[in-house]
Amino acid sequence: MNDRETGKLHTMDKLTNELQAYWEKLAYNQPSAIQEKVFTPLIEGKDVIGISPTGTGKTVAYTLPLLETIVPKAGLQVVILTPSQELAVQVAAVVKEWAKQVDIKVQPLIGGANIKRQLEKLRDKPEIIVGTAGRILEISDLKKLKLHQVKTVILDEADHLLQQDQLATVRKVVANMPNERQMGFFSATSNEIMTEMPKWFNSDPLWIDVTNEDESHGTVVHGYIETPTRKRVEVIKRLTQLPDFSGLVFINNVANLVTVAEKLSYEGVSVAVLHGEKYKTERQHALQQFRNKKVKLLLTTDVASRGLDIHGLPYVIQYDLPMTKESYIHRSGRTARMGADGTVLTLVNDRERREFKKIVEPLEIELTPLYLFGGEIVTERPEQTEQVEVESKPASPKVKKEKKKNAPTPEIPKKRKNKKKDQKNKGARRKTKE
Template sequence: MLKQFETHFKTLGYREPTAIQTAVYEPLASDHNVLGLAPTGSGKTVAFTLPALANLLPGDGTQLIVLEPSQELAIQTSRVMRDWAKLLDLQVLALTGGANVKRQTERLKKRPEVIVGTPGRVLNLVTDRKLKLHLVSLLIVDEADDLLTGETLDTVRSIAQAAPADVQLGFFSATDTPILHELDQWFGQTVERIDVREQDQTQGVVRHGLLQVGMGKRDQMLKRLLALPNFRALVFFKQASTLRHTATKFYHEHVSAASLTSDLRQVQREKALQDFRQGRIRLLLTTDVAARGLDIPKLPAVINYDLPTQVNEYVHRVGRTGRMGEPGQVISLGDDHDLRDLKKLLKETDYELVPLYFNGRALSTERPVAAKKTSVATPVANRTTAQAPTETPVAKPQQRQSRTGSNAVPVPTPTKKKKHKNRHSKNKGMRKKWRDRDTQK
């Protein structure tokens, strides 16, 4: 590690490098193609930043491309890399979709050494010849398990093909997927696999709880959770329509919440994320696409409003809390059927799912016991007096007694129902009287 990096490392309060940072530094610095697998929150961004920046030449044009799956993650990564790059007089530029293209093109004229962007925007600028990759020596694909799927895989490969044939490749991910075992075939180069998920010790104690709540009462449960002291949570939705419905309701009810979705403008997304990080809002409603890889320091909880359907989704969601040794809480909402399916989905993992119950203003793993109603017994000494009959009831005139004896229960005398005469029946009788009178005449 460079001396500048060592000094800054200590300034930031880090005691020692994490397992992934130690494992990939030498291979990346030595121009090896690397696949780094490490848990969420283990410092993967710094792991590829330090060796990648160490080989760059200031003022020599764009030499490093880092691809991220979302605008938020690209901006977050660019800020981390910029903090280290300034120690070596290197420039970092973020290129994301949704931002002003002309402004990005003008900044490219300053020839930044590092580009951090989303695949779509980077490829568009390469195709338009606004971004030239002939000097690129290293291509980093972060969140590779997500980027190397569907159409995005073709986009990433196109960017790699636009770079020099001997470009160095780096792939990083928290979860393993089948395509990560086929990188040699897809990119035509041998990739060294470095997996430190078993050795990593950065994850804090995270409790995984199941809270049985029906779909119609989940919004109400979110508001009840806000009554917990110092509670903040990243809330994951499956459908954007459900998220918007909850966000609109919370807005009118003045609940401390904001949305983070892919259809919002970049300025709105940045503001929501910044407000959440600084504690101005307490619930950030989001989807898997928008919140993947986000680093939110000391996040107390993650809530699964809609349960994930794949193990990788659950891993990345819960990885937002319990980062860098901090404790965390995962709360999964659903009915009995939903929670049973989640247990079945995660049965091959090490996650221990326990039932949660809301007792007053606290979450507990113990089922609340309903208070039993205590009946007051009549004292034995007074029981005869209390149960003795006072006087035999006398039948009222309008009641008649049955023939079984004097102790029979009085039966009320049925009253004759008065026949109602309407105007039509009255006129009918008058008409008959008139007809009889005319006949007599």
């Protein structure tokens, strides 16, 4: 029985007929907490900070109310900024699907893509642009993108966009927009700058945090496998032999990532790699291979920890520890999205295990020690005798020989003890004299 049959009214009932029909076509049920809470404030033109766990539909949360306010064929009205090319492409795809239901055009603008082709596409006069701040600023400075009519700017993964390395570029983009524009900031976590919006953007947004009330995410097992660093490639190889396995593996630096990928490939494991030093087309190809189940592993840095939606991803594996609790939140958020279940596996040695527990302690999650045994992940430590490798060589026959019964024990001459110093090696000295 759905909400309409029970007589319950929620914000999605306020959508235009076309958007409501698409909502039902996608078999969506009740909206998530963030979708419910930000709908009315955004329609009313208020500035909003929306904090919600990963995988709870934040893109749809800001897209639907904005589509209700956009005037078709009236020029650029909404700009959505993202911290990475991959996320911009993904967000643009989601927004585009909803926007075409109401005849609104969406264009992605990202670095690494052909800028000439992007300029040609701008002639179609899209009402929404999704992109990275650097490329949008570049095209704006060329006077090829007019931002003076923008009504709303959304910062997706706002806490990352508002770190010091991107803040200046974001502020320059926003400075090219009208002073009275609407602002929306969405993320799974916040940072100090997000609490100082009047200082940075002359904005005093409504703060909506549904972290503790959202119930749309699935069950996540947060586990760790204790293993020496030198054996982690072997552990990952064994994980790929689990039924229906698919895993996103986080490695902290590119050099180590490449080394691990080469070792796994040598062992016959199908892998793809995704990091910031790859070309845009290579990164897109790697993601597509992984999403299409053509490879079992996607090795990545934290470039893939934010916003990327990989449908039905069962495992997130941390080859290296996350640097912060926020990093752990975003990494683990790639699994158990929108009601699905998932497992986050962290590989640690004894020292790292203690450090890892300190990192995630503020998150109040239950960490479970896990073991890989007999082609399964188990929660109880296998007996030591069971952990002996099958391939180990049998003991040498000499070791197994039994003593003959009643065989006389040879006498071992006792060593003379406490020889006086002047008595030692007397025979040797005497022979020398002779």
